[in-house]
Amino acid sequence: MKKILLLFILLSTICFGKTLKIGTTSYPGAEIMNLIKDDLKAKGIELEIVEMNDYVTPNLALADGDIDVNSFQHLPYLEQFNKDKGLNLVSAGATYICPLGLYSKKYKSLEELPEKAVIAIPNDPTNSGRALLLFHKAGLIELKDPTDLRATTFDIVKNPKNFKFKELEAAQLPRILPDVDAAVINGGYAVNAGFFPTEDSIVLEDKDSPYINIFAVRAGDENREDIKALVEAFQTEKVRDYVLKTFKGGFVPVF
Numbered sequence: 001m002k003k004i005l006l007l008f009i010l011l012s013t014i015c016f017g018k019t020l021k022i023g024t025t026s027y028p029g030a031e032i033m034n035l036i037k038d039d040l041k042a043k044g045i046e047l048e049i050v051e052m053n054d055y056v057t058p059n060l061a062l063a064d065g066d067i068d069v070n071s072f073q074h075l076p077y078l079e080q081f082n083k084d085k086g087l088n089l090v091s092a093g094a095t096y097i098c099p100l101g102l103y104s105k106k107y108k109s110l111e112e113l114p115e116k117a118v119i120a121i122p123n124d125p126t127n128s129g130r131a132l133l134l135f136h137k138a139g140l141i142e143l144k145d146p147t148d149l150r151a152t153t154f155d156i157v158k159n160p161k162n163f164k165f166k167e168l169e170a171a172q173l174p175r176i177l178p179d180v181d182a183a184v185i186n187g188g189y190a191v192n193a194g195f196f197p198t199e200d201s202i203v204l205e206d207k208d209s210p211y212i213n214i215f216a217v218r219a220g221d222e223n224r225e226d227i228k229a230l231v232e233a234f235q236t237e238k239v240r241d242y243v244l245k246t247f248k249g250g251f252v253p254v255f
Helices: 002-016 031-036 037-041 057-063 075-085 125-137 169-180 186-193 225-236 237-247
Strands: 020-024 046-050 069-074 089-097 101-103 118-121 156-158 164-168 182-185 212-218
Touching: 020 031, 020 057, 020 225, 031 046, 031 069, 037 046, 037 182, 037 225, 046 125, 057 069, 057 075, 057 089, 057 212, 069 075, 069 089, 075 125, 089 225, 089 237, 101 186, 118 169, 125 164, 125 182, 156 186, 164 169, 169 182, 169 186, 182 186, 212 225
Parallel strands: 020 046, 020 069, 118 164, 118 182
Antiparallel strands: 069 212, 089 212, 101 182
């Protein structure tokens, strides 16, 4: 009987005795993860939050084994990152959608955007295509294939107002907003810059977006008990209500 008890304790320690390290953005990622730390601790899991402020480091750190899981990206971005870097990272569960929105310090409607307006958009392939799709759906441009999630400016077949699209790193977009006519900004960066997407955007990505954010792990780790516990702790009414009330449309839970 003692041997069985010792074996149970040993197995429990292996599964839940180690710290679970998650890489995420400082805001709002870390804020939301702090919400579930005690829930995981009650299950014997110590969640260590590693704050990262770009879209590259979290995946490289995950692939290198420096962290166990990350939460910052949508699935199309992960798939493209895997392809570009030769990695094998997979989704362990869905979190929310961070809708892209068009913001401006100079104009309050699509109709006000002038001829040859300079529009800043994210420079990574998936989000630049996503920004162009936003313009296509708003009727401002026409793309050759509006189902292509990786469309580029070369795929624009109609641009009636001759907008000039300027590609920049996503994190820079809120800061350069005064220097351009408008910018397409990810929900996370918009909220961090003090915007409420549902109130401040000129146009906002609709809620049926395919760009669902996920927990990413190394292939095979999605079946780890501590990873499953993390996803379960996140996908709750408590987290859902907090996200909806706190971020005012910047993040839309998908669970």
